[in-house]
Amino acid sequence: MSNEVLYNTQVISFLEELWGDGFLSPGGSDEVDKVLEGINIKDQRVLDIGSGSGACAILLAKNYLAKTVVGIDVEPPVCEAAQARILAAGLSEKISIELVSPGILPFENVSFDVVFSKDSIIHIPDKAALASDVFRLLKPGGHFAASDWLISHGGTPSPEMSEYIKAEGLDFAMASPSEYEEALFKAGFIEIELVNRNPWYSKIAAKELEWLKGSDRQGLSKRYGKEFIDHQIEIWMKLVGVLKSGEHCPHHIRAKKPSES
Numbered sequence: 001m002s003n004e005v006l007y008n009t010q011v012i013s014f015l016e017e018l019w020g021d022g023f024l025s026p027g028g029s030d031e032v033d034k035v036l037e038g039i040n041i042k043d044q045r046v047l048d049i050g051s052g053s054g055a056c057a058i059l060l061a062k063n064y065l066a067k068t069v070v071g072i073d074v075e076p077p078v079c080e081a082a083q084a085r086i087l088a089a090g091l092s093e094k095i096s097i098e099l100v101s102p103g104i105l106p107f108e109n110v111s112f113d114v115v116f117s118k119d120s121i122i123h124i125p126d127k128a129a130l131a132s133d134v135f136r137l138l139k140p141g142g143h144f145a146a147s148d149w150l151i152s153h154g155g156t157p158s159p160e161m162s163e164y165i166k167a168e169g170l171d172f173a174m175a176s177p178s179e180y181e182e183a184l185f186k187a188g189f190i191e192i193e194l195v196n197r198n199p200w201y202s203k204i205a206a207k208e209l210e211w212l213k214g215s216d217r218q219g220l221s222k223r224y225g226k227e228f229i230d231h232q233i234e235i236w237m238k239l240v241g242v243l244k245s246g247e248h249c250p251h252h253i254r255a256k257k258p259s260e261s
């Protein structure tokens with residue numbers, strides 16, 4: 001990973017305009033609801049990996065009534081945005097945001113009841129190491145619940161997918177559903193469940209592209225700069241293509257640490 005900040009204030013503002021206040025990923029609270037389906041958060045200690053600008057951590061504390069939420073992220077601008085949002089929401093006693101270095105998660109064994117993550121593990125190349133680290137942090141019977149952007153196969157990405165990943169310029173390390181499944185299984189997880197969200201996000205991304213190219217384009221160019229918006233349109237055109245082919249396949253990923261381990 002380079003030292004360049006990828007989610008700078010311009011990117012944060014643009015993504016929040018696209019996806020909602022405090023969200024740097026699509027779907028808002030509806031998607032978080034689906035990721036957390038069947039998992040009890042009330043009175044639980046929750047870790048949010050890649051907490052971004054904080055909307056998910058706030059939902060976990062405010063709507064799901066988590067006991068505590070620790071959000072971790074690797075970039076200062078998103079951590080500052082999240083801290084300001086949490087302070088404004090009056091939730092500083094329940095939610096803490098920590099700026100961490102990539103790598104081993106800096107917490108003691110069995111520190112959390114639930115580990116959550118929304119569209120952030122794409123930035124973490126070693127899925128096997130992450131899975132065993134999450135397993136280490138969870139209490140027996142604890143849950144891992146995440147969404148992430150996956151590639152449909154373990155082979156060489158198609159030229160279209162390579163072009164898309166290059167255009168994003170966001171350090172993407174996409175893995176296939178079977179790589180995730182194997183990483184979670186080898187770490188010791190049970191009840192591993194992967195749900196393909198491609199059919200949902202294909203439709204949404206096509207609408208996002210229409211919005212970018214439509215009557216708001218001029219206003220967006222004024223706010224973020226013409227070059228920035230032209231580049232986003234270029235990214236979204238490639239994104240819509242690889243979603244349509246099915247090679248880009250966002251997933252929900254859930255797994256449980258056995259009660260006796």
Ligand SMILES: C[S@@+](CC[C@H](N)C(=O)[O-])C[C@H]1O[C@@H](n2cnc3c(N)ncnc32)[C@H](O)[C@@H]1O
Nearest residue numbers: 023024025050051052073074075102118120123
């Ligand atoms: C697409 S954003 C999603 C943010 C948030 N989860 C959301 O849904 O709004 C991805 C986030 O992952 C963070 N990230 C990148 N590498 C990371 C790592 N190794 N550990 C934790 N977070 C990381 C980025 O800084 C960014 O804030």
